[in-house]
Amino acid sequence: MTKILEVKNLEKHFEVSKGIFSRNKTIVKAVDGISFEILKGESLGLVGQSGCGKTTTARALSLLDPKTSGTILFNDSNDNSMINIDDLDEEGMKNFRRNIQMIFQDPYESLNPRWTIKDIILEPLNIHNIGSTEDREEAVKEILQTVGITPPENYLPRYPHELSGGQRQRVSIARTLIMKPRFLICDEPTSMLDVSIRISIMDLMMKLADDLDVSYLYITHDLAVARYMCNNIAVMFNGKLVEIAPTEELLQNPIHPYTKRLISSIPIPDPTYTRENYEIDFTELRSIKAANQDSSMIDLGNKHLLSTNEFEGLLY
Amino acid sequence: MKNNNNKIEKKLRREAFSKNWKLFKQSRLGMVGLYIVFFFFILTILQPILFITGFWNEAVYHPVVGYDDLTSDFIVVDCPKEYPTEKYQSRTDCPARNEVNIKTLFYNTAEVGDTIELNLQPAPPSRRHILGTDSLGRDVFSQIMEGSQVAFLLGILSATLGVGISTLLGTIAAFYGGRIDAYLMRQSDLVLMLPTLPLLFIISAFAELKIWHLAVVLGTIGGLGGSVITIKSQALQVKVKPFVDSARITGGSNMKILFSHVLPNVAPLALLFMVFSVTGAIASESVLSFLGLLNIEMSWGLMIYLAQVEGFIFSGMKYWWLILPAGLSVTFLTGGFYLVGRGLDEVFNPRLRKR
Amino acid sequence: MSSILEVTNLSMHYETISGNVDAVKDVTFNVKQGESFGLVGESGCGKTSVAMTLLQLQPENGKISQGSIKFDSNEMIGLSENELRKIRWKGMSIVFQGAMNAWNPVVKVGEQIREAMREHSPNNSKSENTKKIRELFEMVGLDESVIERFPHELSGGMKQRAMIALALSCDPKLIIADEPTTALDVVIQDQILKEIRKVQEVFGLSLIYISHDIAVIAEMTDNMAVMYAGSIVELGKTEEIFKDPKHAYTRMLLESTPSIIGEKKKLRSLDGEPPTLINNDNKCLFSYRCPNPTNECKNRELDMELIKISSSHYVDKCCIDCE
Structure with a gap:
C-alpha cells in the first residue's frame, strides 16, 4: 500500500508571554514531536481530550499555521513518490492545496453567512480557475446531489442561515470535495450536530471517501465515533502521541495507561453493562519499556505503536 | 434555468429584506426616527418641485435672493424710558405689534399717534409665508427646506466618506496586523484625542470652507478616529472564522479573502x-x-446666526419664527438619524432584540 | 417508596413574535424517593424547558398553560416568588449545563456557596458553614483550598464539582442535573458521573438527569423518558426501554449511538429535521420522519397519547407499530 501522507516529528510551539510587563516568554509545546502515516484509502482517527493538540496538528498539516519543525511528506500523484512540502515550488504548492482540504467543527461558522450556497461551493473552483463558467455550475450541482442536497437548484441561491445544521455540514463537505482532494482533514465535523443527524453525516463521509478514494484524518474526542469511522486510531495526550493501532486492536488490547483510562471512561449505551473502574497502572508499560530501551515509540507488531512516555504526574 | 435561479434569488432577497424590516418595525424608537428623517426628506425634494411647477415664484420664495414686499399700517408711539407703565409691562413690550417706536424711524416726518405704512420685515407667519419671513423678506419655510437639503447632502457625504475610510483601514489593520496595525491604531488614538470643533474653527479660519469641503474634512476626521478601532475588532472576529480558514486552505490570496x-x-x-x-x-x-x-449661502445654523447678529434672538419669543424652526429642525433631524441608528442596531445586534 | 415529584399534564409555551412555541406539551412523570430519572432527546426537544419549569425558573415569556407539579406533595404552581425560593435549593436544586458561566467570577467559590447557605439557614455561624463546605468538597473530590479560590483559577471539571457541592449545600431532596458533563472531556465526565452517583447514594437523593447522550442515561438512571418535540414519547424502566424500545424514535436513538464494545455494526440514521414547535395540532410530530410509518401514522390520524403496555412502560400510541 502506498502512503498518502507521512508526518515525521512534527512540532508546533507557541510563545506565551507571562505578563504585560514581563519580557520572559514561556514556550507551550502544543504539538511535541508526533509522527504517523496514513495509507491511501485509509483513515486515521486522532483521539484525545480538548487541549491535547489535535486541532493544532490539523492546522499545521493544512498549512494554516506554520509548523515549528518536522517534516510533512505528501504523495505525488505523478510518480507516486513522497515529496516534502517544504521543497514545493509555487506550482507544487498550488497542487498540494488542491489535494488537501479540511472540514471544520462548527457548521454555523464554517460558511460565510453573506454568500449563497452556490458561491460558497464555487469558491475553490474560482480560486484555482478550473473549468468554464458552465462547467463550474454543472460541477456544483453534481456535488450537491452527491452529498444529498436535492434538488440542488432549490438550494443554490439560498443563504447558509436558511439551512439546518446537518444541511450546512453537507454543504461544507460538498465545498471540500469539489476539488476532488486526495486527503481530507476532519476536525470534529459531527460533534456539534444532533445525534439523529450525526450518523447520516458520518455515513455520507465514509461513503464518499470510498467512492472518491479520499484518505482522511478524523479528529475527535469520542472514541466510539472514531471506532465507527476509522481504520486506525492514534491517541494523543499533551502534545504527544500515546498509542497508535488498528481500531479494534487498540480497543481490545490497549497497553498505555492513558489509553486504558480513556477507554474505561466511555459510557456504554447498555444499562445492563457495568464498566470496570480502571486505576492508572504503569507495570505493563514499564516491563515493555525495559525490553525495548532505545526507542521512544515501540513497535509491538500488528502496526501497534506504543509511546514510552509516562507523562509524569499528569495522568490520574 | 439561470433565469429561474435569478428569480429565486430575488425572491429570497425580498424575504430577507422583509424579515429585517419586520425586526426594524418592532423598534418603536427606530420607526419614530424613520418618520422624522422621511419628513425632512420630503421637505428636501418638495422645494425644487414647488419652483419647477411654478407654484412658488422664485423671485419671492427663493431662500437666498427672494424678497417679498410686504407692507402694513403701524401706529407711531414713543417708548417710555422707565417701565412698567400703564400700557407696557417691560421694555420688550414696546413697541407692541402694529406699533413702531418713533426713535427707530429715521428720515421720517411722522409724529407720535400717526398711522404710517411700513415694510413688514421680519413678517410673522401668515397664509402667504407659513413660517413668516426673515429681516430681509425671505421666506423662512423655503430656507428650512434649503437647509434640509444642505443637511442631507453634508450628512450623507461625510458619513459615506468616513465609513469608507474606517472600514477599509479597520479591515486592513485586522487582516495584516503587525506594523500596519500598530501604525493605524496609534493614528486613531491621535485623531480621537484631537478636539474636533476647535480644530474645525482653526481650519475654517485659514480656508474658506464650502459645504463639500466641510464634508470631506468631517468625513476624514470621523473615518480616521474611533470607528477604525471598532471595525477592526469586528474584522478580527470575522478573520478567525472557519470559512476564512477554509478559503485559505484552498489557497485564496489575502486580497481575495479581505474583499x-x-x-x-x-x-x-x-x-x-x-x-x-x-x-x-x-x-x-x-x-x-x-x-x-462657513462660506455657505443658507443652512439651519446660518439662519440662527442671522437671527443672532441682527439681535432678534434677544427679544424673547417675539420673533420665534426666526429661531425655533431652524433650531428644531437641527434637533429633530439629528435625533431622527440617531433613532434610526438605534433601530438598526436592534436589527443587526441580536442581543438587543426583543423576543 | 413514595414519589418525591409528581408532574401531571404539564404544558408550557414561550410567547414569541412568530407565535407560541410549545416547548413542553402535556408531560406527565413521577420521580420516586432515591431514584434517578433520565430525560433524553435531541437538542430543542424541550428537556431543559422541563427542568426550568420544574424550578419555575423559565424565562419571562414562558407561560405554564396547564398541569401541576407536586413536590413532596406540595403544589408548586401558583406559589409566590418567596415561597418558591424556599423550595428551590432547599428541596430541589439544579446543576447547570455551563458550569463555567454559573459562577460569579469576582467572588471566591467558598463565599458563593456560603451565600446560598446563609439564604436558607440564617442561624448557622460562618464556621459551621465552612465546616460543611469542607465536608461537601471532600465528598465531591475537591481540595479544601478551593474554598479560597476564584472560579477562574479552577478547571472545568473542578468548577462542575464545586457546582455539585453548591447544589448539595442546602440539603436538597432532589437534584436536577441538566447536561452537567456536556462541555467536559470523557475522563472528567466519568469522574463527575461517579461523584453524582456517590452523593446520590450517600444522601439518598432523587435525581433527574437530563442529557442528549443515551449512553450516559443508560449508566445513570433507573427510569427514563424519551422526549421528542416537547412531548414524552416513551416512558419506563431504563433497562426495559433499552431492551425493548417501542417507539420508532426511541429505537432510532438507540440504533444511532456508536459504542466501543460489542460487534461493530452499521448504525441507523434518521433523516429530516426536528419540527418547529409553533402552532402545532395534537397529532404526532414524528410521523414525517418516521422511517417505516403505518398508514395511521403517515396520515397523522392519531392524537398523541401515552398508552400503557406494561406495568411501568408507557409509549405514545402513534408510532408503536411503525417498524
Whole structure:
C-alpha cells in the first residue's frame, strides 16, 4: 500500500508571554514531536481530550499555521513518490492545496453567512480557475446531489442561515470535495450536530471517501465515533502521541495507561453493562519499556505503536 | 434555468429584506426616527418641485435672493424710558405689534399717534409665508427646506466618506496586523484625542470652507478616529472564522479573502456607524455656521446666526419664527438619524432584540 | 417508596413574535424517593424547558398553560416568588449545563456557596458553614483550598464539582442535573458521573438527569423518558426501554449511538429535521420522519397519547407499530 501522507516529528510551539510587563516568554509545546502515516484509502482517527493538540496538528498539516519543525511528506500523484512540502515550488504548492482540504467543527461558522450556497461551493473552483463558467455550475450541482442536497437548484441561491445544521455540514463537505482532494482533514465535523443527524453525516463521509478514494484524518474526542469511522486510531495526550493501532486492536488490547483510562471512561449505551473502574497502572508499560530501551515509540507488531512516555504526574 | 435561479434569488432577497424590516418595525424608537428623517426628506425634494411647477415664484420664495414686499399700517408711539407703565409691562413690550417706536424711524416726518405704512420685515407667519419671513423678506419655510437639503447632502457625504475610510483601514489593520496595525491604531488614538470643533474653527479660519469641503474634512476626521478601532475588532472576529480558514486552505490570496469574506461581514456594522455619524456631521455644520465660519449661502445654523447678529434672538419669543424652526429642525433631524441608528442596531445586534 | 415529584399534564409555551412555541406539551412523570430519572432527546426537544419549569425558573415569556407539579406533595404552581425560593435549593436544586458561566467570577467559590447557605439557614455561624463546605468538597473530590479560590483559577471539571457541592449545600431532596458533563472531556465526565452517583447514594437523593447522550442515561438512571418535540414519547424502566424500545424514535436513538464494545455494526440514521414547535395540532410530530410509518401514522390520524403496555412502560400510541 502506498502512503498518502507521512508526518515525521512534527512540532508546533507557541510563545506565551507571562505578563504585560514581563519580557520572559514561556514556550507551550502544543504539538511535541508526533509522527504517523496514513495509507491511501485509509483513515486515521486522532483521539484525545480538548487541549491535547489535535486541532493544532490539523492546522499545521493544512498549512494554516506554520509548523515549528518536522517534516510533512505528501504523495505525488505523478510518480507516486513522497515529496516534502517544504521543497514545493509555487506550482507544487498550488497542487498540494488542491489535494488537501479540511472540514471544520462548527457548521454555523464554517460558511460565510453573506454568500449563497452556490458561491460558497464555487469558491475553490474560482480560486484555482478550473473549468468554464458552465462547467463550474454543472460541477456544483453534481456535488450537491452527491452529498444529498436535492434538488440542488432549490438550494443554490439560498443563504447558509436558511439551512439546518446537518444541511450546512453537507454543504461544507460538498465545498471540500469539489476539488476532488486526495486527503481530507476532519476536525470534529459531527460533534456539534444532533445525534439523529450525526450518523447520516458520518455515513455520507465514509461513503464518499470510498467512492472518491479520499484518505482522511478524523479528529475527535469520542472514541466510539472514531471506532465507527476509522481504520486506525492514534491517541494523543499533551502534545504527544500515546498509542497508535488498528481500531479494534487498540480497543481490545490497549497497553498505555492513558489509553486504558480513556477507554474505561466511555459510557456504554447498555444499562445492563457495568464498566470496570480502571486505576492508572504503569507495570505493563514499564516491563515493555525495559525490553525495548532505545526507542521512544515501540513497535509491538500488528502496526501497534506504543509511546514510552509516562507523562509524569499528569495522568490520574 | 439561470433565469429561474435569478428569480429565486430575488425572491429570497425580498424575504430577507422583509424579515429585517419586520425586526426594524418592532423598534418603536427606530420607526419614530424613520418618520422624522422621511419628513425632512420630503421637505428636501418638495422645494425644487414647488419652483419647477411654478407654484412658488422664485423671485419671492427663493431662500437666498427672494424678497417679498410686504407692507402694513403701524401706529407711531414713543417708548417710555422707565417701565412698567400703564400700557407696557417691560421694555420688550414696546413697541407692541402694529406699533413702531418713533426713535427707530429715521428720515421720517411722522409724529407720535400717526398711522404710517411700513415694510413688514421680519413678517410673522401668515397664509402667504407659513413660517413668516426673515429681516430681509425671505421666506423662512423655503430656507428650512434649503437647509434640509444642505443637511442631507453634508450628512450623507461625510458619513459615506468616513465609513469608507474606517472600514477599509479597520479591515486592513485586522487582516495584516503587525506594523500596519500598530501604525493605524496609534493614528486613531491621535485623531480621537484631537478636539474636533476647535480644530474645525482653526481650519475654517485659514480656508474658506464650502459645504463639500466641510464634508470631506468631517468625513476624514470621523473615518480616521474611533470607528477604525471598532471595525477592526469586528474584522478580527470575522478573520478567525472557519470559512476564512477554509478559503485559505484552498489557497485564496489575502486580497481575495479581505474583499470577499471580511468586508461583507463588517458591512452591517459600517452601515450602523454611517447612520450615527450623519448626526455628528449635521450638528457640527450647525455649530460652524452659527459661528459664521462657513462660506455657505443658507443652512439651519446660518439662519440662527442671522437671527443672532441682527439681535432678534434677544427679544424673547417675539420673533420665534426666526429661531425655533431652524433650531428644531437641527434637533429633530439629528435625533431622527440617531433613532434610526438605534433601530438598526436592534436589527443587526441580536442581543438587543426583543423576543 | 413514595414519589418525591409528581408532574401531571404539564404544558408550557414561550410567547414569541412568530407565535407560541410549545416547548413542553402535556408531560406527565413521577420521580420516586432515591431514584434517578433520565430525560433524553435531541437538542430543542424541550428537556431543559422541563427542568426550568420544574424550578419555575423559565424565562419571562414562558407561560405554564396547564398541569401541576407536586413536590413532596406540595403544589408548586401558583406559589409566590418567596415561597418558591424556599423550595428551590432547599428541596430541589439544579446543576447547570455551563458550569463555567454559573459562577460569579469576582467572588471566591467558598463565599458563593456560603451565600446560598446563609439564604436558607440564617442561624448557622460562618464556621459551621465552612465546616460543611469542607465536608461537601471532600465528598465531591475537591481540595479544601478551593474554598479560597476564584472560579477562574479552577478547571472545568473542578468548577462542575464545586457546582455539585453548591447544589448539595442546602440539603436538597432532589437534584436536577441538566447536561452537567456536556462541555467536559470523557475522563472528567466519568469522574463527575461517579461523584453524582456517590452523593446520590450517600444522601439518598432523587435525581433527574437530563442529557442528549443515551449512553450516559443508560449508566445513570433507573427510569427514563424519551422526549421528542416537547412531548414524552416513551416512558419506563431504563433497562426495559433499552431492551425493548417501542417507539420508532426511541429505537432510532438507540440504533444511532456508536459504542466501543460489542460487534461493530452499521448504525441507523434518521433523516429530516426536528419540527418547529409553533402552532402545532395534537397529532404526532414524528410521523414525517418516521422511517417505516403505518398508514395511521403517515396520515397523522392519531392524537398523541401515552398508552400503557406494561406495568411501568408507557409509549405514545402513534408510532408503536411503525417498524
